[in-house]
Amino acid sequence: MRFNSFFIIFNFLILAVPTIQAAEMNLPEDKDCALYSLTVVPEGMNCPKLASPEPRKILLINEIKDPQKQALVKRVQAYWDALIEARFETAYSFLAPAYKKIISYKKFHKTYSQGQGFWKNIAFYELACQATLCDVTLRLNIEFTYPRLSTPIKNSSELEEQWIFNEEDKQWYIVLELK
Numbered sequence: 137m138r139f140n141s142f143f144i145i146f147n148f149l150i151l152a153v154p155t156i157q158a159a160e161m162n163l164p165e166d167k168d169c170a171l172y173s174l175t176v177v178p179e180g181m182n183c184p185k186l187a188s189p190e191p192r193k194i195l196l197i198n199e200i201k202d203p204q205k206q207a208l209v210k211r212v213q214a215y216w217d218a219l220i221e222a223r224f225e226t227a228y229s230f231l232a233p234a235y236k237k238i239i240s241y242k243k244f245h246k247t248y249s250q251g252q253g254f255w256k257n258i259a260f261y262e263l264a265c266q267a268t269l270c271d272v273t274l275r276l277n278i279e280f281t282y283p284r285l286s287t288p289i290k291n292s293s294e295l296e297e298q299w300i301f302n303e304e305d306k307q308w309y310i311v312l313e314l315k
Contacts, residue, residue: 205263205270208263208308211230212274212308212310215227215310216255216257216258216276219251219255220252220257222252224241224244224245224248227244227248228245231244232309232311232312235314254279254280255276255277256277258276258277260272260273260274261274261275269299270300270301271296272299273294273296274294277292278290278292298310298311
């Protein structure tokens with residue numbers, strides 16, 4: 137059973153993920169070219185060259201001068217630290233009060249505990265704020281280790297979150313989409 141699950145995961149990571157990424161990036165129809173476009177094209181293959189995307193600039197906390205934005209960044213970091221460290225009750229406390237009236241802690245835990253162990257850290261890209269509402273763009277770094285692989289598989293995802301400032305207690309809270 138373990139042997140089969142290894143090959144299923146391996147095939148998905150090696151074959152399916154690059155193909156999915158290729159489709160999302162409008163890469164060539166030729167599967168071989170699409171796969172190699174995401175890595176190194178072997179000599180002799182006639183595949184179109186792709187421009188590498190410009191890396192996003194990481195927003196450093198010491199670059200933020202607005203005290204309210206500094207407080208927001210600290211809250212976002214504390215929220216993700218709680219999720220990464222599997223402190224789900226603490227993470228739940230960062231949710232907007234209206235959200236907590238609709239979604240129980242049990243449901244929140246069930247949903248977010250699935251990333252536990254894979255999430256490693258975050259980096260901030262952008263804060264776009266209007267009054268008491270901010271859109272936060274960040275990168276979530278993940279790492280997957282499988283016993284039979286010698287090195288962990290690392291990846292990252294760009295996330296956009298909305299945070300709202302509560303005037304009553306002067307705190308920022310994450311606003312999650314209801315599903």
